[in-house]
Amino acid sequence: SYDIAFEDVSFSYSENGPQAVKNVSFSLPKGTVTGIVGPSGGGKSTLAQLLLRFYEPQQGCIKIGGVNIGEIPPSRLTGLVSYVFQDSFLFHDTVENNIRMGNREAAFEALEQAAKSAGIHEVIMSLPKGYQTVIGEKDAYLSGGEKQRIAIARVFLKDTPIVILDEATAYADAENEAKIQQAFARLAQNKTVLIIAHRLKTVENANQILVLEEGELLAAGTHEELLHNC
Numbered sequence: 001s002y003d004i005a006f007e008d009v010s011f012s013y014s015e016n017g018p019q020a021v022k023n024v025s026f027s028l029p030k031g032t033v034t035g036i037v038g039p040s041g042g043g044k045s046t047l048a049q050l051l052l053r054f055y056e057p058q059q060g061c062i063k064i065g066g067v068n069i070g071e072i073p074p075s076r077l078t079g080l081v082s083y084v085f086q087d088s089f090l091f092h093d094t095v096e097n098n099i100r101m102g103n104r105e106a107a108f109e110a111l112e113q114a115a116k117s118a119g120i121h122e123v124i125m126s127l128p129k130g131y132q133t134v135i136g137e138k139d140a141y142l143s144g145g146e147k148q149r150i151a152i153a154r155v156f157l158k159d160t161p162i163v164i165l166d167e168a169t170a171y172a173d174a175e176n177e178a179k180i181q182q183a184f185a186r187l188a189q190n191k192t193v194l195i196i197a198h199r200l201k202t203v204e205n206a207n208q209i210l211v212l213e214e215g216e217l218l219a220a221g222t223h224e225e226l227l228h229n230c
């Protein structure tokens with residue numbers, strides 16, 4: 001697994017536009033879960049997208065295992081990092097192929113285990129053709145939360161050393177959210193996990209929590225430490 005470091009990173013979406021991220025430095029130690037919280041528009045998603053190299057910072061650098069991500073070939077980066085966004089899209093294909101994306105060779109047992117970890121196995125089994133149900137068929141309606149859990153199962157199956165969840169449980173009810181977070185906490189023992197959340201509660205068990213507001217890192221610490229400082 002890998003340590004990740006953001007070193008004095010600044011980024012604006014347009015040349016003379018406002019900075020979405022301002023002089024941000026922090027590290028994500030390997031084998032830990034880090035939560036990022038803060039108001040909407042604070043720069044949380046931008047940080048995730050910088051780590052995925054969707055954009056290049058104008059200042060500072062981002063390192064994975066000590067290597068500047070600018071020097072990591074895109075295909076290698078894809079194998080290192082997997083992510084779930086709030087509106088992760090599913091393909092018009094079977095549930096099985098949607099979960100298999102990124103790991104075609106996995107055994108069916110591994111697929112089912114991933115679905116169980118994401119809390120979606122029972123829902124899949126209740127579909128007309130189970131794992132062979134085609135997403136988007138009118139007799140196979142899935143709610144937003146269920147589709148999101150299929151995208152989360154994909155991440156469990158892909159099993160990359162780095163995982164980013166950006167409001168990935170936004171549609172989940174409290175019970176499912178807790179289950180998914182627990183599963184990721186177990187998984188994190190040999191991974192680096194970054195969870196972006198709207199509510200502090202979602203990441204209360206993270207090893208560290210970063211608070212981001214207007215592009216700036218306001219505080220960092222455990223849930224307990226942050227509560228005592230506020």
Ligand code: ADP
Pocket residue numbers: 013020038039040041042043044045046047
């Ligand atoms: P958060 O994830 O904390 O809600 P974002 O990282 O999405 O915050 O947004 C940070 C800032 O960057 C906001 O001011 C937002 O409007 C702006 N922003 C986000 N995405 C884009 C984009 N694609 N183009 C221009 N500005 C953007």
Ligand code: ADP
Pocket residue numbers: 141142143144145146171172173
């Ligand atoms: P979530 O909180 O996960 O988004 P919803 O409240 O959207 O859940 O849906 C709850 C349940 O109702 C799910 O099992 C979903 O498949 C089913 N469902 C929701 N909307 C429809 C619909 N228009 N037709 C059939 N089933 C639906």
